[in-house]
Amino acid sequence: MVPASTLAAGSVGIAETRHLDLPGPLSLDCGRELSGVRIAYETYGTLSPRRDNVILVCHALSGDAHAAGRSAERPAAGTRDGFGAEDRDGAAGGALGWWDGMIGPGKAFDTDRYFVVSTNLLGGCRGTTGPSSPNPETGAPYGSAFPVITVADMVRAQRAFLDALGVERLAAVAGGSLGGMQALEWATRYPDQVDSIVVIASTHALQPQGVAWNAIAREAIMRDPAWCGGDYYGTGSAPDAGMGVARMVGHITYLSAPALHDKFGRRLQSADDLRYTLTEPEFEVESYLRHQADSFVKRFDANTYLTLSRALTYFDLARGHGGSLERALGGISARTLLITFSSDWLYPPAASQEIDAALRALGKPTELHLIDAPYGHDCFLLEEERQTPIVRRFLAGG
Amino acid sequence: MVPASTLAAGSVGIAETRHLDLPGPLSLDCGRELSGVRIAYETYGTLSPRRDNVILVCHALSGDAHAAGRSAERPAAGTRDGFGAEDRDGAAGGALGWWDGMIGPGKAFDTDRYFVVSTNLLGGCRGTTGPSSPNPETGAPYGSAFPVITVADMVRAQRAFLDALGVERLAAVAGGSLGGMQALEWATRYPDQVDSIVVIASTHALQPQGVAWNAIAREAIMRDPAWCGGDYYGTGSAPDAGMGVARMVGHITYLSAPALHDKFGRRLQSADDLRYTLTEPEFEVESYLRHQADSFVKRFDANTYLTLSRALTYFDLARGHGGSLERALGGISARTLLITFSSDWLYPPAASQEIDAALRALGKPTELHLIDAPYGHDCFLLEEERQTPIVRRFLAGG
Incomplete structure (x- = not known):
């Protein structure tokens, strides 16, 4: 394209x-x-x-x-x-x-x-x-x-x-x-x-499944202790961990399963084989998700995410x-x-x-x-x- | 049935x-x-x-x-x-x-x-x-x-x-x-x-989309500060917040969109109308997700979740x-x-x-x-x- x-x-x-x-x-x-x-x-x-x-x-x-x-x-x-x-x-x-x-x-x-x-x-x-x-x-x-x-x-x-x-x-x-x-x-x-x-x-x-995805994304943010009930400004911290998860959920719901298959398949990060790790990405799609999460939290505010997500589920x-x-x-x-x-x-x-x-x-x-x-x-x-x-x-x- | x-x-x-x-x-x-x-x-x-x-x-x-x-x-x-x-x-x-x-x-x-x-x-x-x-x-x-x-x-x-x-x-x-x-x-x-x-x-x-859902669930657990790199036993705490999000993701992927539609539709918790809240469930499906998360963390260990989830993505x-x-x-x-x-x-x-x-x-x-x-x-x-x-x-x- x-x-x-x-x-x-x-x-x-x-x-x-x-x-x-x-x-x-x-x-x-x-x-x-x-x-x-x-x-x-x-x-x-x-x-x-x-x-x-x-x-x-x-x-x-x-x-x-x-x-x-x-x-x-x-x-x-x-x-x-x-x-x-x-x-x-x-x-x-x-x-x-x-x-x-x-x-x-x-x-x-x-x-x-x-x-x-x-x-x-x-x-x-x-x-x-x-x-x-x-x-x-x-x-x-x-x-x-x-x-x-x-x-x-x-x-x-x-x-x-x-x-x-x-x-x-x-x-x-x-x-x-x-x-x-x-x-x-x-x-x-x-x-x-x-x-x-x-x-x-x-x-x-929004269909009920979309309501659910949005609820899960908001839960990920609100359950991050750094969210502080919404009053994290000035604390020197922000619910980046939770918003990263929210963004990951978003990305997978924005793509189709066949698109994920074509884009990443089950390709591994390491050309050789599995590395047997929980904390590091093994599959390319896992690395992609982390990258998307990391770049998003740098440019977006978590409370805005909550606010707009809530509004679109209400509609x-x-x-x-x-x-x-x-x-x-x-x-x-x-x-x-x-x-x-x-x-x-x-x-x-x-x-x-x-x-x-x-x-x-x-x-x-x-x-x-x-x-x-x-x-x-x-x-x-x-x-x-x-x-x-x-x-x-x-x-x-x- | x-x-x-x-x-x-x-x-x-x-x-x-x-x-x-x-x-x-x-x-x-x-x-x-x-x-x-x-x-x-x-x-x-x-x-x-x-x-x-x-x-x-x-x-x-x-x-x-x-x-x-x-x-x-x-x-x-x-x-x-x-x-x-x-x-x-x-x-x-x-x-x-x-x-x-x-x-x-x-x-x-x-x-x-x-x-x-x-x-x-x-x-x-x-x-x-x-x-x-x-x-x-x-x-x-x-x-x-x-x-x-x-x-x-x-x-x-x-x-x-x-x-x-x-x-x-x-x-x-x-x-x-x-x-x-x-x-x-x-x-x-x-x-x-x-x-x-x-x-x-x-x-x-597992198809790449399934690999991604599992990765997101594991990220939700591992990004919870209470996970402590996996060594939360004996700290008096556990990554319940993150595992709750993981379980929510799981539940929605286990159900079909039509099943969610039939089971919950867009029904509100309050019979009257919206209550304009971020922190409380507004839709029945939101309340269901919270209930599933809360009951799961009482009976399941987060590191086991990570371990089994990783194994099934490797397969x-x-x-x-x-x-x-x-x-x-x-x-x-x-x-x-x-x-x-x-x-x-x-x-x-x-x-x-x-x-x-x-x-x-x-x-x-x-x-x-x-x-x-x-x-x-x-x-x-x-x-x-x-x-x-x-x-x-x-x-x-x-």
């Missing part, structure tokens, strides 16, 4: 992460309010005079505002910020955005035509207010005092941010995984402000509508594009098919593309080449 | 775990020797005068010697020792054996006809020598000084134990999961001493034969019965099909039964009723 970033289409160039402080407090689903919320964001392309060409892209659990181009702040690393897809083009400049293959001149989200906006999620650790941010009431990091938030809260924060930016309508909201949940939430919460949504490798409600479009997806989607007016991947067992195609069927039953414009690809949930970051024509055609049909 | 233990077939009654000390040292694959090995075992039925009716049953990761009947030592608990199948019949007496539905008068392994022997594995924590046993050299528990062992080592220990018991030949070796690996190892290591093997929900080599019948399963099975003379389950994604049917194909190509007697059942790897402990006629017919055909 050719990395999309080396295809003919261009780059947005050097991207700078900026910050905006919301003017008012944010009301949350849990009943609390958050004041002094700061949003980290990047924009690519040019806002049209009529302000009708805005696409909001929403990141997944481990992403951030830096979705495209080369970071002005962060040096190039070995991996992108998404789910570990490699930064392979070796071009000059800082770290490549997590969705660089999809955002840029001539790409799926074409910055020659659209003004693409990307924010770090509420609860994040990359510039937007989250558990590691200073609590205005104490001046110290929130830690355990940070509220438990929902996908709706994230979307409320994005709405308030766009208000402050002077953007009323969105030509599209797009995202994969947790990002797709935000797109769905936008379309149902603000139906008259969203023209279309692009929902990739996502769901209206359930039909919950407030007697369990009826049709009723939940009844008010939607956006055109809907759903993309799903055959080997994605964490966000299986069935959920997208259910959304598509409900929208069809309601007579609403929807299209579903099931892409046959072997990489599991990671496909949404790897199969950019095959998604591009689908997304371009969909956006052009508006 | 009716628990097999309440079917017409009978019980072996009260079962007592006995112990036998191996007379000589045991040579291990890693090059070390273990002296003073003790084997915990139970037997059911009567040894024939010709000693030709012995069936060795081999347990999986979390089992023990108490395979059938009511324990003379341990009180009845809420769960059996297998993978959490419930002890539902409420009869008087101690804990029910982990394979009670399969072993007894008139059952799959019919104690009216066979003398069934069950041992706790080498490396175990239920009476057989393992990491928590006293090291003869120091008098203190082995801890980190316990050798890294293999499935072949477990089988060598069983062979030495049966020698001491005066049993030369086995009518059958039977087991599920790691137990099935032992049966395969028996048939290839001691081909002229095994008449038949019953290999259930097992494999000739690879073809490794010493240039990767050829046919060559690995070339010397086998036992009749082979393979049972596998459609929804078992940890030990997928493909591996049993590969074993069956290799044996067929070699012209050796083999039969494979793929049972269509929804419970995942746990099927081997739950689908006793459907396995029983298959096993009885196979054993009678000898």
